[in-house]
Amino acid sequence: MLWNFKKKKHPEYWETYLHHFEKKEKTNLDASRFVALDTETTGFDYYVDRILSIGAVSIVGNEITVADAFEIYLEQSHFDPKSVHIHGILQNSKKHQISEEDAIKQFLTYIEDSILIAHHASFDIKMINQALNRMGLPNLKNKVIDTMDLYASTRIKSNFIDKSVRYSLDDIAEAYTINLMDRHTAPGDALIAALIFLKTTTILKKSKSFKLERYFLKSNRF
Amino acid sequence: MKNTIAERIADFIKSFPPFDQLSKEDLYAIAKEVNITYLEKDKNVYTEGEAPHDRFYMIHKGAIALKKEINGKLETVDRFDEGDIFGLRPLFAKEHYAITALTEEESILYGVPLATFKPLITQNRDVVDFLIESFASNTENPFSKEMHGSLYDNRLDVVANDKELFELQPVRYTKKVITAKAETKIKHIGRLMKQHRIGSIVIEDDNIPIGIVTDEDLRNKVVTGEHSIENNVSQIMSSPVLCYPKGVSISQAQLTMMKHNVSHLCVTADGTPNSKIIGIISQQDITVMRGSNPTVLMKAIKRSKSTKELRHIRKKIMVLLDGFMEQNIPLTQTSKIIFELNDATVKRIIERCILKMEKQPPVSFAWMSFGSQGRKEQLLHTDQDNGIVFDGVEENELETVRDYFLLLAKKVNKRLNIIGFDFCPADIMAKNPKWCLSLDEWKNQFNQWTSNTGDDEILLSSIFFDFDITYGDASLTNQLSEHIFLITKNNHLFLSKLGASALRSASPLGFFRQFLVEQDGEYKDFFDIKKRAIMPIVDAGRLFALSNQIKNINNTAERFEKMAELFPEDEEFYLSCSYTSKALLKFRTKHGLLHNDDGRFIELAALTKEEKMKLKRCFKTIARVQELIKLKYNINNFM
Known part of the structure; x- marks a missing residue:
C-alpha cells in the first residue's frame, strides 16, 4: 500500500467533491446539471486579487430553479478601492461574510460534478483555482463552458465581421434583450449567463452537427 | 443564504395581479420557489389532455397563445402578454389541461408552484374573491390586464381572428378618458384635443358624464362663428351622453353609433349616465379592433x-x-x-x-x-x-x-x-x-468597395447599394445615389464582378430537374427559396439598374419594368423577370405566414403540384437571366 503514503491527505470535503466524479458513465448531456456562475473580485490580478463574492444558479433541463441559487460573500483581507464602483461591495459591508475556506467548501458542495458555465469563464475559474491552490488543493475538476464561445458561434461567419471581437456580457444581453437590472452583482450576472446559455444552445442545437462537448474549455486555460 | 434573484423576481411579480395584493414577505416566499424556463417560439408549455403540472405560469418576457381544436381547426382562444398569468385554473380544479399553451414568441416564464401559492392566498380575502369571480366568469385568463378588476365580464373565449364571432365580442374601450368641466373655455377644449390627439372630450361633473364634445361640434358650431372660442364648452356640447356598461358587444356599439349618428359612446359603471365614467368607445376603436383597414x-x-x-x-x-x-x-x-x-x-x-x-x-x-x-x-x-x-x-x-x-x-x-x-x-x-x-465617409466607403473589389466588397455593395430613405433629409440620400452612379458608370471591372456574383447562386434545379434542397442543418431537405431563387433575380435587377443608370428605383420588379421600357425589343423577357420576382416574393410571404417565420425555407412535400409547376417556371426565367448576364458582362473571365 505504498501509494497511500505518497498521497497527500486532503480534507474531507475535497474527497466528497472528488467522489461525485467517480459516478457511472455520463448519460445524456441534456440531462446533466449545469451551474452558471459569476465571481466578483477585488481586481484582475490572479495572484494579488481575491474573490469578493460568488453567485450561481443551476440549470437542469431547460429550467433554472431559483431555490437552488447560490450566493456568498467573502471576508476581505485584500481590498482595492478602485474596483468598488464596479461591484459595490465595501470591505465591511453588512452582508453576511464568510472565510475563503468556508466559501470554497460551500461552493464545492454546491457544484458537485456539474458542468460550469460563465461568461469569459477562464477568469472566474482561474480565480477559484487560485483560492483552492492557496488552501493546498488542486484545480477544479469540472467541465467548463464559456458563454462567449457559444454566442460567437451563433453569429454569422463572414469576413467583414471582426472575428477577434470579444463580446461583453452587456453586448449579448442587449442583443437578446435580457434585463440588465442586476448587472455587476455575482448572482445577477450568473443569471444572465444562464439565460444566454439556454438561448444560444437552443439556437445551436438546430444544427445536427452541434456537440456541446466541443465547447468544453481545455484545462490549460485556467 | 441571501437570494438576490428571488428578490428581483418578487420585484417583478408584485406589479401584476393577483400578486399586487400580497405582502412583501409572501412575495419573496413565492419568488424563492419559482422556476425560470426559457422556451423558443412555437413550443408547447403544456398540451391539451396533459396532466396538470405542479405549477402555473407567469410571463416574464414573450407572449403565449392558448389554442384549442374547434371543429377540427386549431383556434387561438386567448393571448397573453408580459405579466399575465396562465394555467392556474386546471391546477385548482385538478383537471387535465383542456387547452394547449404555445409560445408565440420566444419566452421566459416563471413557474410558480401551486403548493406555495395556495396557502398564502387562502389567507387573503381579496385574492380569493378575485379568483372565484374570475373562474366563475369562465375565462382561462383570470389575470390578464383586460380582465383586471372586471368581475362580471362575459368575455367570449374566441379572439379577434375568428370572423364569425368577432361581432359578438366585447369592445375594448379606452380607459384613459380625457375629461373637462362644463365651464371650460372652448379654446382650451381645442388645445386639449390637439395635445392628446383625440377627437372628443367628455364633460364631467364629479366623474358623472354630463356631455360630450367632438371635433365635429367645433367645426359646426364654433368655426362657423355661431359660438366664440371664449365661450364655455357647455354651450356646444351634446347632452345627454349615450352610455353603456362595459362588455357591450362590438355589433351593439356599432349599431348604436349608426342609429344615433354619433361617433363616441361613454362607458360608465352601471351603464347609465348617472354613474361614474370608466371609459370611452370611439368608432376608431372599433375599426382598429377589426384590424382590416x-x-x-x-x-x-x-x-x-x-x-x-x-x-x-x-x-x-x-x-x-x-x-x-x-x-x-x-x-x-x-x-x-x-x-x-x-x-x-x-x-x-x-x-x-x-x-x-x-x-x-x-x-x-x-x-x-x-x-x-x-x-x-x-x-x-x-x-x-x-x-x-x-x-x-x-x-x-x-x-x-x-x-x-x-x-x-x-x-x-x-x-x-x-x-x-x-x-x-x-x-x-x-x-x-x-x-x-457622414456623407463624405459613406462616399469614401463606396469608392473603396467599387475600386478595390473582392468578394466581400461585392457582398457589401449588394446590401448597401439598395438603400431607401426612411426618415430625414432626402437630399443626403440623393447625393449618395448620385455618387453610386458616378463611380459605377463605365466601371466595367466592378460591374463584371457584380455580374459574376449574380451567377454564383447555382441554378435552383438539379440535373434531373429536381429541386436542390439543403443538405444539412435545421432545414435539411427544405428548399432555400431566398438563396436559390430570390437572390439571383434580385442581384440581376441591381446589376441591370446600375449598368443602365436607372436611378431611384430599388424595387426588383420595378427595375425590370424599367428595363422593359428601355429595351422594347426584349420587353417580353424583362416583364417575365418582373413577374418572376413578384411571384417568388409572394411564395415566400405565403409560406412565412403559414409557418410563422421568415418564409425562407420551403417544405417541398407541402407544395401542391400547381405550386411546383409555378416555381419551376420562375426558375426557367432565372436561368435565362443568368445566361444573358454571362454574355453581356463577359463573365467567363471571372468564374
Missing part, C-alpha cells in the same frame, strides 16, 4: 405613444397581410401597403426617439434602410438592416456628432427589435459605428 392602422401608428402599442399594431399589420394573401390581392398593391405601414412604424419610432434624446440632431441626417426593406420587398418580419448618413461637419466635431447619432440609433434599433424586427446578425445597423457615417 390600412388607413385605420396608419392613424393608429401616427398616434401611438408607446413601443408596446406599436408592437400590437405590428401584429395587426400581419393579420392584414394574411388577409391580403388569402384574398389574392395583387402583390404590387399588397407590398406597397405593407411597406407604407412598416415605414410609418419605423418613422414613428425615430420621431419618438428624437424626442427622448431631448436634443435636436446637431446636423441634418437620414435614416436609411438597406436590403429587402430598401427594395420595398420586405413583407414579413425580417432582420433590421439600417444605417445613418449625416451632413458633413468639421473634423473636430465629427466624433461628437457621431456620438449623438449612435445614441439615437441605439434607441431606435432597440425599439425596432422590441416590435419584431430582429437585430441584424451581421451587425448592419445604425448603432454600429461602421454604418453611422
Whole structure:
C-alpha cells in the first residue's frame, strides 16, 4: 500500500467533491446539471486579487430553479478601492461574510460534478483555482463552458465581421434583450449567463452537427 | 443564504395581479420557489389532455397563445402578454389541461408552484374573491390586464381572428378618458384635443358624464362663428351622453353609433349616465379592433405613444397581410401597403426617439434602410438592416456628432427589435459605428468597395447599394445615389464582378430537374427559396439598374419594368423577370405566414403540384437571366 503514503491527505470535503466524479458513465448531456456562475473580485490580478463574492444558479433541463441559487460573500483581507464602483461591495459591508475556506467548501458542495458555465469563464475559474491552490488543493475538476464561445458561434461567419471581437456580457444581453437590472452583482450576472446559455444552445442545437462537448474549455486555460 | 434573484423576481411579480395584493414577505416566499424556463417560439408549455403540472405560469418576457381544436381547426382562444398569468385554473380544479399553451414568441416564464401559492392566498380575502369571480366568469385568463378588476365580464373565449364571432365580442374601450368641466373655455377644449390627439372630450361633473364634445361640434358650431372660442364648452356640447356598461358587444356599439349618428359612446359603471365614467368607445376603436383597414392602422401608428402599442399594431399589420394573401390581392398593391405601414412604424419610432434624446440632431441626417426593406420587398418580419448618413461637419466635431447619432440609433434599433424586427446578425445597423457615417465617409466607403473589389466588397455593395430613405433629409440620400452612379458608370471591372456574383447562386434545379434542397442543418431537405431563387433575380435587377443608370428605383420588379421600357425589343423577357420576382416574393410571404417565420425555407412535400409547376417556371426565367448576364458582362473571365 505504498501509494497511500505518497498521497497527500486532503480534507474531507475535497474527497466528497472528488467522489461525485467517480459516478457511472455520463448519460445524456441534456440531462446533466449545469451551474452558471459569476465571481466578483477585488481586481484582475490572479495572484494579488481575491474573490469578493460568488453567485450561481443551476440549470437542469431547460429550467433554472431559483431555490437552488447560490450566493456568498467573502471576508476581505485584500481590498482595492478602485474596483468598488464596479461591484459595490465595501470591505465591511453588512452582508453576511464568510472565510475563503468556508466559501470554497460551500461552493464545492454546491457544484458537485456539474458542468460550469460563465461568461469569459477562464477568469472566474482561474480565480477559484487560485483560492483552492492557496488552501493546498488542486484545480477544479469540472467541465467548463464559456458563454462567449457559444454566442460567437451563433453569429454569422463572414469576413467583414471582426472575428477577434470579444463580446461583453452587456453586448449579448442587449442583443437578446435580457434585463440588465442586476448587472455587476455575482448572482445577477450568473443569471444572465444562464439565460444566454439556454438561448444560444437552443439556437445551436438546430444544427445536427452541434456537440456541446466541443465547447468544453481545455484545462490549460485556467 | 441571501437570494438576490428571488428578490428581483418578487420585484417583478408584485406589479401584476393577483400578486399586487400580497405582502412583501409572501412575495419573496413565492419568488424563492419559482422556476425560470426559457422556451423558443412555437413550443408547447403544456398540451391539451396533459396532466396538470405542479405549477402555473407567469410571463416574464414573450407572449403565449392558448389554442384549442374547434371543429377540427386549431383556434387561438386567448393571448397573453408580459405579466399575465396562465394555467392556474386546471391546477385548482385538478383537471387535465383542456387547452394547449404555445409560445408565440420566444419566452421566459416563471413557474410558480401551486403548493406555495395556495396557502398564502387562502389567507387573503381579496385574492380569493378575485379568483372565484374570475373562474366563475369562465375565462382561462383570470389575470390578464383586460380582465383586471372586471368581475362580471362575459368575455367570449374566441379572439379577434375568428370572423364569425368577432361581432359578438366585447369592445375594448379606452380607459384613459380625457375629461373637462362644463365651464371650460372652448379654446382650451381645442388645445386639449390637439395635445392628446383625440377627437372628443367628455364633460364631467364629479366623474358623472354630463356631455360630450367632438371635433365635429367645433367645426359646426364654433368655426362657423355661431359660438366664440371664449365661450364655455357647455354651450356646444351634446347632452345627454349615450352610455353603456362595459362588455357591450362590438355589433351593439356599432349599431348604436349608426342609429344615433354619433361617433363616441361613454362607458360608465352601471351603464347609465348617472354613474361614474370608466371609459370611452370611439368608432376608431372599433375599426382598429377589426384590424382590416390600412388607413385605420396608419392613424393608429401616427398616434401611438408607446413601443408596446406599436408592437400590437405590428401584429395587426400581419393579420392584414394574411388577409391580403388569402384574398389574392395583387402583390404590387399588397407590398406597397405593407411597406407604407412598416415605414410609418419605423418613422414613428425615430420621431419618438428624437424626442427622448431631448436634443435636436446637431446636423441634418437620414435614416436609411438597406436590403429587402430598401427594395420595398420586405413583407414579413425580417432582420433590421439600417444605417445613418449625416451632413458633413468639421473634423473636430465629427466624433461628437457621431456620438449623438449612435445614441439615437441605439434607441431606435432597440425599439425596432422590441416590435419584431430582429437585430441584424451581421451587425448592419445604425448603432454600429461602421454604418453611422457622414456623407463624405459613406462616399469614401463606396469608392473603396467599387475600386478595390473582392468578394466581400461585392457582398457589401449588394446590401448597401439598395438603400431607401426612411426618415430625414432626402437630399443626403440623393447625393449618395448620385455618387453610386458616378463611380459605377463605365466601371466595367466592378460591374463584371457584380455580374459574376449574380451567377454564383447555382441554378435552383438539379440535373434531373429536381429541386436542390439543403443538405444539412435545421432545414435539411427544405428548399432555400431566398438563396436559390430570390437572390439571383434580385442581384440581376441591381446589376441591370446600375449598368443602365436607372436611378431611384430599388424595387426588383420595378427595375425590370424599367428595363422593359428601355429595351422594347426584349420587353417580353424583362416583364417575365418582373413577374418572376413578384411571384417568388409572394411564395415566400405565403409560406412565412403559414409557418410563422421568415418564409425562407420551403417544405417541398407541402407544395401542391400547381405550386411546383409555378416555381419551376420562375426558375426557367432565372436561368435565362443568368445566361444573358454571362454574355453581356463577359463573365467567363471571372468564374
